[in-house]
Amino acid sequence: MYAQVYTMPIFVGKGREKVMFEKVKGFKLSIIIPTALYAVLIYATRIISNSKNTYFFNGSPIAMTSLTGVFSGLSSLCLIYMVLKYKKLGFIVSLISVLSQFPVLIIGIFFRHIYTGMPGLFNNVLALVMIIVIYLYQAKASREHEKLQNLFKQTATALANSIDAKDTYTHGHSARVAEYSKKLAQMNRKSDEECEEIYYAALLHDVGKIGISESIITKKGKLTTEEYEEIKKHPIYGSQILESISEFPYLRIGANGHHERYDGKGYPDGIKGEEIPELARIISVADAYDAMTSKRSYRDPIPQEVVREEIVKGTGTQFDPEYAKLMIQLIDIDKDYKMRECEESEFSFKG
Numbered sequence: 335m336y337a338q339v340y341t342m343p344i345f346v347g348k349g350r351e352k353v354m355f356e357k358v359k360g361f362k363l364s365i366i367i368p369t370a371l372y373a374v375l376i377y378a379t380r381i382i383s384n385s386k387n388t389y390f391f392n393g394s395p396i397a398m399t400s401l402t403g404v405f406s407g408l409s410s411l412c413l414i415y416m417v418l419k420y421k422k423l424g425f426i427v428s429l430i431s432v433l434s435q436f437p438v439l440i441i442g443i444f445f446r447h448i449y450t451g452m453p454g455l456f457n458n459v460l461a462l463v464m465i466i467v468i469y470l471y472q473a474k475a476s477r478e479h480e481k482l483q484n485l486f487k488q489t490a491t492a493l494a495n496s497i498d499a500k501d502t503y504t505h506g507h508s509a510r511v512a513e514y515s516k517k518l519a520q521m522n523r524k525s526d527e528e529c530e531e532i533y534y535a536a537l538l539h540d541v542g543k544i545g546i547s548e549s550i551i552t553k554k555g556k557l558t559t560e561e562y563e564e565i566k567k568h569p570i571y572g573s574q575i576l577e578s579i580s581e582f583p584y585l586r587i588g589a590n591g592h593h594e595r596y597d598g599k600g601y602p603d604g605i606k607g608e609e610i611p612e613l614a615r616i617i618s619v620a621d622a623y624d625a626m627t628s629k630r631s632y633r634d635p636i637p638q639e640v641v642r643e644e645i646v647k648g649t650g651t652q653f654d655p656e657y658a659k660l661m662i663q664l665i666d667i668d669k670d671y672k673m674r675e676c677e678e679s680e681f682s683f684k685g
């Protein structure tokens with residue numbers, strides 16, 4: 335049962351819609367620039383290839399047509415840029431841009447016998463081959479990259495499940511904290527890349543609990559001072575476990591700092607305010623929200639208005655004011671108190 339990780343139903347707020355809209359808008363706008371530049375360069379190439387003018391360089395006359403290769407080369411660079419930057423969309427736009435020139439060139443050469451178009455036809459055939467080859471290589475590299483990414487995601491998910499499996503009552507905790515943390519990051523306009531980093535750092539924030547005795551983690555009564563001191567070591571254990579994943583340093587930072595408090599009274603380092611890494615400040619709010627809203631061995635989920643009050647109380651003391659405010663916004667949007675821990679059937683399986 336615990337080998338599964340569930341993902342929260344997407345809780346769409348106004349902030350998210352705005353971010354998505356801007357992303358689509360920016361995406362469309364940015365591809366217009368290289369496409370327009372390509373069109374201008376192709377037009378300039380045609381004008382120059384038919385020009386009978388000369389220009390002077392170091393006193394020697396040089397035919398304008400000698401610049402054809404320069405403009406043609408620049409237009410090829412535009413195509414390469416589009417395929418590399420926009421991948422499939424860039425490939426389609428490049429393909430259409432190149433193919434759209436063939437009718438004019440073919441009619442000119444084969445029906446009107448304008449043979450000055452021959453270099454243009456040759457260049458276009460080369461450009462066509464070039465963008466197809468680049469796209470195929472890029473698609474292969476993307477598939478390899480995706481495989482590696484999936485391997486990382488599945489490994490991180492398996493690790494998160496193994497942490498939650500230690501305690502029936504924290505089942506799904508890591509996945510929910512990851513979802514809340516990502517949501518907070520999105521609301522604060524973090525980039526997609528940053529949101530992904532925050533998600534995985536949050537997913538593994540409690541990995542250090544692997545090093546804590548199961549009898550302490552699952553204890554139903556009050557912890558003794560010694561037991562509490564032991565459980566407080568889990569951020570350090572987590573940091574040590576994740577330290578070896580040097581490619582993703584944010585994982586270690588999230589595990590190490592998620593129990594720090596904004597007023598400096600947290601652990602393990604007792605750092606305060608903005609000394610605490612931002613992703614740890616985000617996870618801290620999300621972690622507290624899930625701890626209060628999910629069922630525990632010793633209590634049922636806390637009512638929403640009490641949870642809201644606790645977050646308000648902790649603003650600026652336990653929590654970063656900015657992220658506490660965003661969490662309060664999320665709570666206020668969630669009028670039916672549905673964002674908290676859901677019944678298993680309400681989660682969708684995340685492969």
Ligand SMILES: [Fe+2]
Nearest residue numbers: 539540592593
């Ligand atoms: Fe923790």
